[in-house]
Amino acid sequence: MLAGIASMLCCQRGPAWHGEQKLIILGIDGMDPQLLKRFMQEGKMPNFARLAEQGSFRLLASSIPPQSPVAWSNLMTGMDAGGHGIFDFIHRDPKTLQPYFSASRVEGPKRALHLGSWVIPLGGGSAEQLRRGRAFWEILDEHGVPNTIFRIPANFPPVPAKGQTLSGMGTPDLRGTYGTFSFYTDDPTTAAGSVEGGQVIPVQVENSKVTANLIGPDNTFRKGSPPATELFSVAVDPLESVAKFAVQGQEFLLREGEWSDWVRVEFQLIPVFGNVKGMCRFYLKQAHPRFQLYVSPMNIDPSDPALPISTPAKYSRMLSEEAGEFHTQGIAEDTKARSDGMLDDQEYLEQAQAVLAEHRRIFDAEFPKFQ
Structure with a gap:
């Protein structure tokens, strides 16, 4: 690293x-x-x-x-x-x-x-x-x-x-952890619940559609501080290994084995007054015969950080404008998803290389200023 x-x-x-x-x-x-x-x-x-x-x-x-x-x-x-x-x-x-x-x-x-x-x-x-x-x-x-x-x-x-x-x-993710991924599947052989570095969430594919929740930070405005959630849906093509995702008005297509770009998610903690923004990436591991979807840890959005991650505060926003969005989570390479078997070697390598590519883009944007 x-x-x-x-x-x-x-x-x-x-x-x-x-x-x-x-x-x-x-x-x-x-x-x-x-x-x-x-x-x-x-x-x-x-x-x-x-x-x-x-x-x-x-x-x-x-x-x-x-x-x-x-x-x-x-x-x-x-x-x-x-x-x-x-x-x-x-x-x-x-x-x-x-x-x-x-x-x-x-x-x-x-x-x-x-x-x-x-x-x-x-x-x-x-x-x-x-x-x-x-x-x-x-x-x-x-x-x-x-x-x-x-x-x-x-x-x-x-x-x-x-x-x-x-x-x-x-630097934690938006949930305040070192990085908690989510894995959505209808495979009954994959046990639901918490694994070492994430959470397995069971879903049902009904009429080629999946509806589930993205998990956000604990909502301290609610008694017991339950996690804030936001709904998303997936329309799975019944014939082809492709799916259409809908997340808060954002729509995108993923083929099996394809990663999404960063997707911004806004979690409502209290109506009107309290919203928190994060961002994550989706990976469609499998569309058929079983649905398997990996969602990265919910990262702090560098363009609108919910927690202090830079000085001055606008520096992270400036970096995202100049070099594109990037992982703010401190250890972004998801070794836990690999050790838990949610990502295989090639999938983990793709995820880690994407992190490295972000660092190189930021370096290319910043280093000329040093010279």
């Missing part, structure tokens, strides 16, 4: 930067240096070999414990886990023993007025960054050094910054 950390001018003391030297830091999560060394020697990674020849290639010890959010937090703050407070992907609340994401916490309003089945919040919710310490780009800001921080892990919600930042690994 690539994480383009920073494109910035080199730092010096003082309130403003007047230098010309520029620096790019590229971070790659989970890259094994021994494998990299072997691949460079075998000629499989010539660009990395050229970087090593022009500069240096040295081994560094990882964090303790060697977990991604811990290591990235070390890099960002210059402290170890005892300083920044991130020890793993998951922490537990000692009062309730409930697990929560180590680097951030999204909470609803603390006070509310209950009116029948409705819950009227008295105040707003919050997305809290739990990492302690100052990120290095906060120090760059103080010295007037321009910087762009792109998809660095463990930076959701992004810390306030003068530069442009986009959150990466650790």
Whole structure:
């Protein structure tokens, strides 16, 4: 997984930067240096070999414990886990023993007025960054050094910054999870209910038509906070392996084995006042003899984010306008759908390559600005 950390001018003391030297830091999560060394020697990674020849290639010890959010937090703050407070992907609340994401916490309003089945919040919710310490780009800001921080892990919600930042690994989907897919099928051999990374939803094909709900965020305006849902329908061609989808006035055709573009979905939480926008992709795995449909995790819409994912807030909207829509979910490659058997190797590869293509489009749009 690539994480383009920073494109910035080199730092010096003082309130403003007047230098010309520029620096790019590229971070790659989970890259094994021994494998990299072997691949460079075998000629499989010539660009990395050229970087090593022009500069240096040295081994560094990882964090303790060697977990991604811990290591990235070390890099960002210059402290170890005892300083920044991130020890793993998951922490537990000692009062309730409930697990929560180590680097951030999204909470609803603390006070509310209950009116029948409705819950009227008295105040707003919050997305809290739990990492302690100052990120290095906060120090760059103080010295007037321009910087762009792109998809660095463990930076959701992004810390306030003068530069442009986009959150990466650790950014939840619209449901507040690390990524929950949905799989719709009329196959009785596929057990309904929750699987490790998603949810299997049974459907019926009646008169060549399927009607089901897309699952959105918990509706905190309702008693018990049930998930918000929005209806969609699928008209399956009785002869050909093709289907017509209808989602909130949007219609599109998919052949068996075809992916949709991003589809925007607006979830109504409370009439008139409270709507939340997300987006997802559809994959028609099979039309006949059994209906099988994969729907990606509902991502935060970068053009109208329901949660803070960038600084300034308009930066994610600008990126989507310049480079097209993209996954905002921190770990977008759906390995859980693959391990659960909802996607096979080729289907997973197509999904992962689509994520990479988005990153490359954003890079192509942003890198000329650095030059």
